[in-house]
Amino acid sequence: MGSVIFSFYMINIPSEVVEYQRKVIESFTDIPFFQLLTYGDHGHSIDQFIKKTVSDIYILFDIDCIPLNKSVIERFVSAAKEDRLIGCAQRFPLIKNNKHIYVAPCAMAFSRKLWETLGCPSFCRTDRGDVAEEMTFKCEEKGIPISYLMPTHVVKPLIDLVGEYKYGFGTTYDNDIFHAFRIRQRKTKDMFLTECKKVLGNKV
Numbered sequence: 001m002g003s004v005i006f007s008f009y010m011i012n013i014p015s016e017v018v019e020y021q022r023k024v025i026e027s028f029t030d031i032p033f034f035q036l037l038t039y040g041d042h043g044h045s046i047d048q049f050i051k052k053t054v055s056d057i058y059i060l061f062d063i064d065c066i067p068l069n070k071s072v073i074e075r076f077v078s079a080a081k082e083d084r085l086i087g088c089a090q091r092f093p094l095i096k097n098n099k100h101i102y103v104a105p106c107a108m109a110f111s112r113k114l115w116e117t118l119g120c121p122s123f124c125r126t127d128r129g130d131v132a133e134e135m136t137f138k139c140e141e142k143g144i145p146i147s148y149l150m151p152t153h154v155v156k157p158l159i160d161l162v163g164e165y166k167y168g169f170g171t172t173y174d175n176d177i178f179h180a181f182r183i184r185q186r187k188t189k190d191m192f193l194t195e196c197k198k199v200l201g202n203k204v
Contacts, residue, residue, distance in 0.1 A: 001055040003077055005033040008045045009063040014189055020196035021066055027200060028070040031059070031077075043124030043131040046105065050123075055112060057081065060132075062106040064183035064192050068199060072176035076109035079147050083114045085139050086147040088173045091161060092130035101162055102129065102136035103146060106179045110135065118142065149173035155191065170195075 005025060009018055018035055025033050034053075038045040050058060057080040059073070065088075067073050079086035087108030089101050105123065115121070118138035125131055139146050151161065155170030158181075170191050171179045178199075180192035 003057040004055040005059040046123035059109040064180035089148040102133040105132040
């Protein structure tokens with residue numbers, strides 16, 4: 001398999017969220033897209049998918065995250081083919097090492113070659129980072145280029161990123177990716193569905 005897009009959701013995620021994420025992503029690409037129901041830890045679910053699904057390129061979206069155009073998926077694929085890590089920038093504010101900026105699994109892409117070069121790191125949380133943060137640490141340690149998408153608009157800022165950048169509810173990254181954030185809240189769910197319908201409406 002050349003490239004694959006995948007996303008995980010738990011049983012408490014509204015079916016409309018799953019449905020509309022699929023509609024948006026499939027409207028932009030014919031890359032195989034898997035939405036997987038999981039009952040386990042997010043990082044562990046990612047680990048299991050990568051081990052069981054052999055692909056040249058992996059593109060991961062949170063269930064409440066969508067591309068806003070076709071070009072960003074092409075950009076993700078292009079970066080991954082160059083064995084660069086690419087995705088949305090976040091930081092994990094709940095640990096001492098909370099100033100570290102990393103590519104978050106809300107939207108990220110990488111090649112299997114890169115993952116293997118980094119020593120097949122787990123995507124599970126560690127003492128020094130959040131889900132998927134080890135990919136960024138390992139790239140930094142080996143001097144491998146990282147492409148960060150930074151927030152360009154936030155409906156309700158919650159977390160300071162770096163400098164004047166903030167993210168939170170309804171964050172748009174590089175005008176290319178929309179992440180609702182904490183989708184189980186009704187206002188956030190409605191925000192996500194509205195954005196999906198807007199994207200699909202623009203394509204009519």
